[in-house]
């Protein structure tokens with residue numbers, strides 16, 4: 001039987017394993033993971049810390065038993081030390097020190113990403129926390145439950161830092177959010193939107209320290225003070241959310257890499273070495289917005305790439321549709337969603353980008369309850385008219401609208417095409433002149 005070996009069994013690996021098991025009875029699946037759990041939804045960490053969910057039990061959707069019941073062999077707490085790409089053998093070591101040599105016909109690397117740990121003095125102090133694994137979340141929560149953590153400094157105002165700032169605030173902590181950029185979420189939204197989120201965070205009691213970079217963390221054994229180039233902040237806990245880098249240890253000397261070290265893959269998730277696939281956070285994605293390779297570490301990309309790699313490894317040729325970095329964030333009831341390029345990013349890439357902005361109530365004004373304003377920006381190329389990206393914000397759940405724009409960017413839809421497309425109207429949901437149509441109609 002042909003052997004498909006999967007290294008890393010979190011979101012990407014689990015998707016690949018399940019796809020092989022569900023579709024190809026003639027393949028043997030062997031998986032290795034260094035951790036003792038599978039499929040932890042990191043996005044639940046903030047909800048758990050902020051006590052918006054009861055506990056962690058619902059944050060997993062798979063485990064060794066489930067995968068083995070379907071026919072896989074799964075080695076947990078087993079670290080793959082190296083891969084012999086010439087002889088097609090994986091070398092692994094279990095927790096007990098027992099080593100194992102596993103031959104493969106097809107290899108799927110799903111080794112994920114690791115938090116960026118900048119060379120900041122004091123980073124090794126007690127209560128300086130990273131947030132990635134289930135164990136990280138558990139440790140943070142145990143420390144919070146000790147009652148000794150009053151002041152939390154979150155470093156990095158990307159979507160994880162912003163979500164965690166909210167979570168610590170909901171937990172009753174004093175929270176400072178630091179970022180070297182002069183706003184939050186600047187990688188995903190234009191200023192008009194990031195300012196809204198910043199205001200919202202401040203109104204909910206998060207102290208913002210933007211435009212500052214952390215120089216040192218001070219303390220004797222435990223963290224006490226965070227020193228930036230401008231200020232000092234007292235802290236009982238520091239949470240570092242400064243991004244992730246691909247975990248490329250197993251292939252960095254053999255496989256072709258992207259600029260940040262991710263395994264470079266084609267649309268079928270194939271690496272530069274035959275029969276070796278890479279998926280999820282350790283691999284590149286094809287970005288429809290920039291029309292090239294990119295690195296976008298998201299669980300959504302991990303799952304899709306896992307499915308694609310599994311089919312290709314098992315002989316069914318399918319290719320990615322590409323991605324456009326579609327994302328969302330919901331903080332203190334305020335929702336922001338984005339896909340594709342911001343206006344600032346599009347301009348920085350030299351595109352002739354312009355934007356159409358519109359803001360209105362989601363529903364007719366006679367709907368007095370559950371009716372909130374929606375703000376939309378559609379970015380498009382003024383020469384080709386093609387939609388490059390979209391941003392949305394509202395207190396309403398308008399999340400499904402971003403999928404529409406995600407597909408528009410993927411399929412090179414022009415702004416003119418959506419001016420008079422067939423949008424339904426029902427006062428429970430929208431206005432006769434809905435915000436998408438109105439924004440598009442206003443495009444020059």
Ligand SMILES: Cc1cc2nc3c(=O)[nH]c(=O)nc-3n(C[C@H](O)[C@H](O)[C@H](O)COP(=O)(O)OP(=O)(O)OC[C@H]3O[C@@H](n4cnc5c(N)ncnc54)[C@H](O)[C@@H]3O)c2cc1C
Nearest residue numbers: 008010011012033034042043080112113280281298299300
């Ligand atoms: C706090 C937080 C919130 C997030 N929120 C969202 C969200 O809301 N939406 C979203 O889309 N994404 C979110 N993400 C991102 C998402 O979690 C990642 O994109 C996703 O985990 C990537 O999955 P992966 O399987 O590729 O990699 P990983 O999750 O990094 O898993 C890699 C696995 O490989 C194993 N491994 C690595 N090396 C070896 C080795 N040599 N031998 C054996 N095993 C190995 C590891 O133990 C691990 O289990 C969030 C992430 C965090 C940290």
